[in-house]
Amino acid sequence: MSKVNKLLHHWLLKSVSEKAFAWLEHKQAQISSGAAERVFFTAFSAVPRYLGKQDLQLTFQDLEAAEDVIPGWYPGNWSVDQAGRTLLLLALPHDDAQGYVRSLDQVFSTADMGELVALYQSLPLLPHSELHRQRAAEGIRSNMSNVFQAIALRNPYPANYLDNAAWNQMVLKAVFVGSPLHLIWGLDRRANPELAKMLADYAHERWAAKRSVTPELWRPVGRFADSAIVTDLEKVLANGDTAEQEAAALACAESPLPQAQALLSRYPDLQSSIQQGNLTWNNFSRK
């Protein structure tokens, strides 16, 4: 049994009844021994009827174990049906990559919202990782907020596998729908100049409509700010509320441009609290 399988088994054992667990194990055995696809399809749908939908009760150690097996895997907000469905996906024979993806396609294309959330959350755990890129990009196009969030937030798949175009769309959409950006795994690592430009343009659109801009928007921008963006940051530092000022200061601190450093030096309190490590993106996002 794989490490992921072992963890999920262990967590479910302490979260669901013996009878429910036995049902799941029976279905896993049928599916892994090559039962008709109909068995997989009906079982995958029926998981909440047998296991329920309560949250998995995970300890800090459980979460650490998850992170050890797959960096970025965070099942802290998973429910028992999601864990059960993931086990059924992992039970599906996958030696034939094409056949495996074909079965996944069928279940994705008929899935309801709960199933979609489970499917997208499980992408980083599934075999043939590189074959799910299109699927992940598709998840980002969803109009259902929690389906979008299942792929975009607390999920290492996008940062590890998406190309820049899809990645940038995902980050921009997260801003657009109001998702907390600090929950996007690998956000800092995958920051890039095109994304910085897109986010700054988006800020201008919001300002034109007299709407607010989430301060987190500046997080992937700082390192790639050009002089136009530094001018934007100057405006935020001059007119923004405390959170916006802190975000703009952090962005300046990350910029290699002398213009940005000069700007930051005009705000010595913010500059020193960044230099002393009191103001960071991590503690900023917890506000």
Added chain:
Amino acid sequence: MMYIDPHIHMCSRTTYDYLVMREYGIVAVIEPAFWLGQPRTNAGSFKDYFSSLVGWERFRASQFGIQHYCTIGLNPKEANNEALATEVMELLPLYACKEGVVAIGEIGYDDMTEAEDKYFCQQLELAKELDMLVLIHTPHRNKKAGAIQSMERCIEYGLDPSQVVIDHNNEETVEEVLGRGFWAAFTIYPQTKMGNARMVEVVRKYGCDRIIVDSSADWGISDPLAVPKTAQLMLDRGIPEEHVRAVCYENALAAYSQTGQMKASDWLNPQSIDQRQLFSGNSVLRGQEPGIKSVSDFVLIE
């Protein structure tokens, strides 16, 4: 008073309807799979339709605080295209066990052809196999004979009458349906089916046991507020409040909660995950502010 509309085709209605329905006290709806006004030409259309019933439509309803359930089935009219019907039958197991699917339906007869009978029976077998309820559509023409034959088939295939809702009843079918122990649903629909003034008299005459009121509102001229409006008329005309509550809320809940896929706590104490979803989506809102709670908020369109 809270209401359930246990038969309404929301995919034909606008988001504005959800807003008004919630304001009138509708907390839950059931959307039976039915035909779209013109026949579908391939199974892919059915697949997308079923997906929208368990997916987009349910999400759209949730954005306005309404719980959306559905029934899955091949409707009688389209059972007459046998090549298509065979493929649709293969799709049903992919959807029947999903969350919030409360019955196989609406199935039954339209012209009462052999093909309709064949796929009706196959779906009764599927319901029996999966231990599900059944929602029966009774025909517009030759209704009484269609209703009776539907009930006889249900018994023949081993379904308990308490697991079967017979819909679109009228004064001519109600006695037979109630007498045989089935649930009797009535569709308040302009010009056809049942009128709300007639409905008052049906409840006055037959009481409230196993009687259910719905709107069947769809793409035709129909009213998504038919259930609350009929309830109001019943109250105005002296039907006891507990009878009104039974036929406009409690009986639908009692019938469809038998599957375990629908329960009052779904709307009385929505799960935290649903609260996180509420109004946090984007496309339903089409650029509007997500806080809109009342039709009166639309007085000024900026």
